[in-house]
Amino acid sequence: MALLELEHITAGYEKNIILRDFNLKVERGQFVSLLGSSGCGKTTTLRLIAGFSQPNEGRIVFDGKDITHVPLHRRNFGFVFQSYALFPHMTVFDNVAFGLKMRKVPKEEMKRRVMEMLALVDLTGFEGRYPREMSGGQRQRVALARAMVIRPDLMLFDEPLSNLDAKLRVKMRVEIRRIQQELGFTAIYVTHDQEECFAISDQVAIMNGGVIEQMDSPAHIFNSPNTEFIARFVGFENFFNLTRRGGALQTESGLALKVTREVSGDRFRACIRPEDVVLYPGDTQGENRIEGEVLVTTFLGRNIQYNVRTAIGEFVIRAGQEQAYSVGSRVSLELSANKIILIRS
Amino acid sequence: MMNGLRKRMWLLLILPGAFFVTVFMLIPLFSILLSTLFSESTFTLGNYGRLVQSTYFQQVFGRSVRLSLLSTLLCALLGFPCAYYISRYSKRKGMMMALAVFPMFTSPVIRSFSWMVILGRKGIVNQFLVGLGLFSRPQSLLYNEFSMTVGFVQLFLPQMILSLLGVMDSIPEDLTEAAGSLGATRFVAFLRIVFPLSVSGLVTGAVLVFTGCMTAYTTPQLLGATDTQVLSTMVYQYAMSLRDWVQASAVAMVMIVVTMLISGIFNRLSRKINPMAA
Numbered sequence: 342m343a344l345l346e347l348e349h350i351t352a353g354y355e356k357n358i359i360l361r362d363f364n365l366k367v368e369r370g371q372f373v374s375l376l377g378s379s380g381c382g383k384t385t386t387l388r389l390i391a392g393f394s395q396p397n398e399g400r401i402v403f404d405g406k407d408i409t410h411v412p413l414h415r416r417n418f419g420f421v422f423q424s425y426a427l428f429p430h431m432t433v434f435d436n437v438a439f440g441l442k443m444r445k446v447p448k449e450e451m452k453r454r455v456m457e458m459l460a461l462v463d464l465t466g467f468e469g470r471y472p473r474e475m476s477g478g479q480r481q482r483v484a485l486a487r488a489m490v491i492r493p494d495l496m497l498f499d500e501p502l503s504n505l506d507a508k509l510r511v512k513m514r515v516e517i518r519r520i521q522q523e524l525g526f527t528a529i530y531v532t533h534d535q536e537e538c539f540a541i542s543d544q545v546a547i548m549n550g551g552v553i554e555q556m557d558s559p560a561h562i563f564n565s566p567n568t569e570f571i572a573r574f575v576g577f578e579n580f581f582n583l584t585r586r587g588g589a590l591q592t593e594s595g596l597a598l599k600v601t602r603e604v605s606g607d608r609f610r611a612c613i614r615p616e617d618v619v620l621y622p623g624d625t626q627g628e629n630r631i632e633g634e635v636l637v638t639t640f641l642g643r644n645i646q647y648n649v650r651t652a653i654g655e656f657v658i659r660a661g662q663e664q665a666y667s668v669g670s671r672v673s674l675e676l677s678a679n680k681i682i683l684i685r686s
Numbered sequence: 687m688m689n690g691l692r693k694r695m696w697l698l699l700i701l702p703g704a705f706f707v708t709v710f711m712l713i714p715l716f717s718i719l720l721s722t723l724f725s726e727s728t729f730t731l732g733n734y735g736r737l738v739q740s741t742y743f744q745q746v747f748g749r750s751v752r753l754s755l756l757s758t759l760l761c762a763l764l765g766f767p768c769a770y771y772i773s774r775y776s777k778r779k780g781m782m783m784a785l786a787v788f789p790m791f792t793s794p795v796i797r798s799f800s801w802m803v804i805l806g807r808k809g810i811v812n813q814f815l816v817g818l819g820l821f822s823r824p825q826s827l828l829y830n831e832f833s834m835t836v837g838f839v840q841l842f843l844p845q846m847i848l849s850l851l852g853v854m855d856s857i858p859e860d861l862t863e864a865a866g867s868l869g870a871t872r873f874v875a876f877l878r879i880v881f882p883l884s885v886s887g888l889v890t891g892a893v894l895v896f897t898g899c900m901t902a903y904t905t906p907q908l909l910g911a912t913d914t915q916v917l918s919t920m921v922y923q924y925a926m927s928l929r930d931w932v933q934a935s936a937v938a939m940v941m942i943v944v945t946m947l948i949s950g951i952f953n954r955l956s957r958k959i960n961p962m963a964a
Contacts, residue, residue, distance in 0.1 A: 413863075415869075417869070422860050430882050
């Protein structure tokens, strides 16, 4: 049985319903990310789970118990805020100890647990500092320690790394993952950063317009997106229609294409990543090849991006610098059979 | 070079204000102070000695400080929940704020007269008390320390609310949410987070209310009686009725010193509660 279940949740205001009949299951010990652009409902979902707000309809079940109306302070979930939300008038020690004081943990034990947690996040020696005397990364780790020291049944992260610079972000996400695996807690992590979320999660739920479009392992989502929205999200930029005619898949221009990973159905939206298209000079014949004309070339450093007009639409291609094509030149595009992904339409 | 000149140009900006304060406040204040310290060009503390020894002055002084402190406390108690409500829960913040400061749009004289109507023998409060059967005949609610305190609180509550609102609005909502997720009830979160972080506003408000009460004249004059004098009405009495300008000045000096002293104590207390408040 899933550790956390959101069943038929509706949330939002009359004029602005953010979630409608929303469902989510999280298994014990998993690191689950909610990924989506702003306004997709991911933060709303997290805040409902935390107890900061209440759903209009539906149930939240945790460990077999209905917690929909259990107040915030009795849920025992750790929450890490985007803004860190450290108490500015308390030292690092008092910030981390806050949750233990609320639980009336004896002084000696409290001290031991706070120091252990500070050691875990590599902040030993900082216990007397105030938040304003620390850097962003350090504050982030205090926030992490403060949420984890209460031994929460569930850890909730709301874009915790988005206020850090790129380098620190990568370092901290490895850190969060390490601590999660060390302590074995279940975590729900909200982010709009695809790379961050794929790096850190066991399961990724991609949200769009208040609905989970797909929930799978990062590798599965990366290799077989369910919808065009998700395909675009994970780096597919070239889309075209394929129809099954007499056993073969054909483009709108009538060209037959081979596809390694077949899906049942008759009408498809096919897609391929810009890096996976191979370019050849001139009009050449061959399996899965179409002809085109270079419209735009853009130098990107490691490779060159071409926008190519073909009979089935414009393609974006990124190729190495060994062979450069000028604007207006004729090229052939090879859409390898094992790189085309089919999405049922 | 340019930089130094620039800096000096900026100094010009404070010149008009500084000139005004010096000519119309510092110099007169200083001359008042001098007038109380010299009698026929010899230095003396006699004016203050006489004041301190007078039991009448002691009574008035005690009443002034006591009523001002009491009113400050009441304003804090009433203002805190009100400001908290407006900053956290109120959907129509602008309107609530306008309502809170609305009394400031009428003069203290009119407000005092209104209290006379409300608290008088035939006022609604007495009608209500007698109507409920709590008292058999109307109580004297007017021209005593009670009516003065009521007047002070109503006069200065908006200042307290505004001061508190200023700091409470700058406390992020996620701090109370964080406290909640760590196991604090709303009340505990208020006590441990919102309250200490609001102390700087509380102190500003308390200083405003306290100095306001200490120096208010119309309210104690209209809502008090001859046996409930405070320092400000005493100054008036010395200056206008007794024509003793020197003694009036001495009382005024005592008012200034006490007000500054107690404001300083408020500041001290705030630093104890929230050491990080600047």
